Amino acid sequence: MNFDMGEAEKQVCGKVRELFTEDAAAELTGMEILPMEDVRRITRHWLTSLGEAGYPMSSVKNGRNSVSLVVNQEQLAALAPALFLSVEVSIRIFGRLVARFGTEDQKNGVLPGLISGKRMGAVALSENSMNIENDALNTTGVSSTDGFRVAGSKGHVINAPIADWIAVAGKMDGQEGSAFFLMQKKSKGLFIGERLSTLGYEGVPISPIRLKDASVPATHVIHMDSAALQTVRMWEDQVLTAASLGLMRRSFDAALEHAKTHKSGGKPIVAYQEVGFKLAEMLTLFQTAQLLAYRAAWMSESEDREADVLAHSAKVFCAESAEKISSDALQILGGKGYVRGNPVEAGYRDAKYIQIAGTSTEISRMKIGDRVLGY
Numbered sequence: 001m002n003f004d005m006g007e008a009e010k011q012v013c014g015k016v017r018e019l020f021t022e023d024a025a026a027e028l029t030g031m032e033i034l035p036m037e038d039v040r041r042i043t044r045h046w047l048t049s050l051g052e053a054g055y056p057m058s059s060v061k062n063g064r065n066s067v068s069l070v071v072n073q074e075q076l077a078a079l080a081p082a083l084f085l086s087v088e089v090s091i092r093i094f095g096r097l098v099a100r101f102g103t104e105d106q107k108n109g110v111l112p113g114l115i116s117g118k119r120m121g122a123v124a125l126s127e128n129s130m131n132i133e134n135d136a137l138n139t140t141g142v143s144s145t146d147g148f149r150v151a152g153s154k155g156h157v158i159n160a161p162i163a164d165w166i167a168v169a170g171k172m173d174g175q176e177g178s179a180f181f182l183m184q185k186k187s188k189g190l191f192i193g194e195r196l197s198t199l200g201y202e203g204v205p206i207s208p209i210r211l212k213d214a215s216v217p218a219t220h221v222i223h224m225d226s227a228a229l230q231t232v233r234m235w236e237d238q239v240l241t242a243a244s245l246g247l248m249r250r251s252f253d254a255a256l257e258h259a260k261t262h263k264s265g266g267k268p269i270v271a272y273q274e275v276g277f278k279l280a281e282m283l284t285l286f287q288t289a290q291l292l293a294y295r296a297a298w299m300s301e302s303e304d305r306e307a308d309v310l311a312h313s314a315k316v317f318c319a320e321s322a323e324k325i326s327s328d329a330l331q332i333l334g335g336k337g338y339v340r341g342n343p344v345e346a347g348y349r350d351a352k353y354i355q356i357a358g359t360s361t362e363i364s365r366m367k368i369g370d371r372v373l374g375y
């Protein structure tokens, strides 16, 4: 395994970091209360800037995870957690879906706008209160003269209020396998619900969606088998693993800074062994999580037979470590950490999302266990 980054990759990291000047970063605060038009404009502007800085849009086309991609993702997730999720859903999940499974026309029609940041995507996989593991998809497309008439609903869809395209997972009446229906923002029969107010990642625009007799031309359907659906789920899990790394970095850095500068009893609190040990444990956990995520990325890149089980292991370990580290960080910040508006309390709330979304930590463990038992 080689976890070193080349010069060009290091430069991309540097360029992305430079984008986050104080003024630019300020634009991203309070996204949860901005009108949706502003959220759309700001997110697109960042997508374009990230693309120009070389934020790895290339992985959209090859579909694989690589170590340098994870390093870049971790940095963006630490600098701007909500923006990170919007960007990654658009390019890494929606973009890869079209690039890997779409027709040439779909690729030509969708990918250039997506990669340049002029267009945005969303992916609706899970149905209302129903993960994709236990139950068959309810969303169904019935064949019609001009394509399909689709009906169904999805509970939480990141980017739904600002996306130009929403790929909705479902099945086609009377046919094997599953399908993604590529819906355009203004598609007839597509209803986007009110923005949801969430515990964490409050800046991310998330809505439920409903399809009622929605008309989708045959050219806007991606037909795939159930294994392909799991691949899309794995991409989602890889994004969430990187989100965990960013969260850990953000919380650890804030706790370290506070421990060095905040005084109690006449000395910086880092001088107290209990605080120093906590930081030592946090760093050890963070470094271990990072290594596991890199290893999972390396195995995905080299198409290792066990890449999927490592991806689940990394998701579980990173998501749970993120909660532990953000909790310890909050403890170190004391009363300051408990007041809204600092990265540590936000990270503490964000951490729960990573354990629930994508393949939940319970289901990930089940899948790892199945693999161990040889199922």
Ligand SMILES: Cc1cc2nc3c(=O)[nH]c(=O)nc-3n(C[C@H](O)[C@H](O)[C@H](O)COP(=O)(O)OP(=O)(O)OC[C@H]3O[C@@H](n4cnc5c(N)ncnc54)[C@H](O)[C@@H]3O)c2cc1C
Binding pocket: 089, 123, 124, 125, 126, 128, 129, 130, 131, 132, 133, 134, 154, 156, 157, 158, 159, 198, 206, 353, 356, 357, 358, 359, 360, 361, 362, 363, 366
């Ligand atoms: C903020 C947010 C944004 C989201 N964005 C998107 C999006 O953009 N696109 C999208 O498609 N989805 C999205 N989701 C949906 C998300 O992927 C699902 O919430 C997730 O898959 C879990 O499904 P569920 O909520 O139906 O919980 P359930 O599946 O009902 O699970 C509830 C609990 O039971 C456990 N459980 C369920 N089945 C099993 C089992 N077989 N074995 C062991 N334990 C089990 C789960 O681990 C969990 O603890 C989002 C969710 C949230 C919260």
